[in-house]
Amino acid sequence: MSPRALSATAMAAAAALTLLLTACGSDEDDGTPQDDKIQGADKAKKSPSPSASEAGEGRPEIKLPDDVTYEFAWSETGDPDKDAVLRDGEQLIKAIDVAIADQDPTHDALLFYTEGEAAAEAERFVRLFVDDKSRTTGTYRFYDEQVEINDDGTATLIYCEDQGKAYNKSLKTGKVDVTPVTEDSYLVYNTKLRENDSGVWITEQVVSDRGAAQCQP
Numbered sequence: 517m518s519p520r521a522l523s524a525t526a527m528a529a530a531a532a533l534t535l536l537l538t539a540c541g542s543d544e545d546d547g548t549p550q551d552d553k554i555q556g557a558d559k560a561k562k563s564p565s566p567s568a569s570e571a572g573e574g575r576p577e578i579k580l581p582d583d584v585t586y587e588f589a590w591s592e593t594g595d596p597d598k599d600a601v602l603r604d605g606e607q608l609i610k611a612i613d614v615a616i617a618d619q620d621p622t623h624d625a626l627l628f629y630t631e632g633e634a635a636a637e638a639e640r641f642v643r644l645f646v647d648d649k650s651r652t653t654g655t656y657r658f659y660d661e662q663v664e665i666n667d668d669g670t671a672t673l674i675y676c677e678d679q680g681k682a683y684n685k686s687l688k689t690g691k692v693d694v695t696p697v698t699e700d701s702y703l704v705y706n707t708k709l710r711e712n713d714s715g716v717w718i719t720e721q722v723v724s725d726r727g728a729a730q731c732q733p
Contacts, residue, residue, distance in 0.1 A: 577625075580613055586656050588606060589660075589661075590606070590675070600711075601665075602663055604718070605709065611625035611630075615638070616642055621640075621643040626638050626639070628718075630720075651684075651687060652683075652684060652685070653684070656681075657677065661673065670709065673706075676728070676730070678701060678731070702732050703725060705722055707722045
């Protein structure tokens with residue numbers, strides 16, 4: 517899940533999702549890639565929205581606007597459980613944005629990948645964008661991932677996000693709120709997931725820290 521901004525400027529769960537309200541971007545977009553500013557960017561991959569079949573049988577389709585893209589510098593671990601956690605963590609990030617784009621706080625994709633505190637706060641967060649009549653746009657980069665399977669069967673996924681090319685877009689005017697890149701453009705997330713009976717790793721809790729030192733370029 518990535519912190520975003522409301523135009524008046526897109527998870528413990530409530531605090532983290534509230535942090536999703538401050539988008540960071542650049543007021544000078546010359547089209548030059550910033551991969552050299554991102555740790556692990558050499559392995560980053562552009563990630564379009566997957567079809568339902570690509571995401572897995574029975575999973576909701578996530579179809580985002582063309583102007584919302586991701587670059588995941590996440591590597592497969594070779595461990596089936598850890599790799600599944602990474603895949604489903606990625607899907608939740610996209611589910612947040614598709615719920616915002618569709619202006620639907622109870623979007624099927626969002627409910628599919630969250631539960632408990634995370635689900636309640638995700639709905640509340642998306643509703644802010646609905647009330648604001650805005651959505652996310654731009655490119656979000658994710659890197660420096662750490663994934664562990666805990667003794668109790670849950671999983672911990674920690675990762676960094678760069679929002680330097682991520683913005684908020686008004687649905688009324690189409691205007692993009694371009695904001696400058698600062699140290700607050702970089703965040704770290706610490707998420708807790710649990711595998712449900714269908715084999716999906718759902719997110720139950722997220723804690724985030726904007727301006728995290730370990731995520732700075």
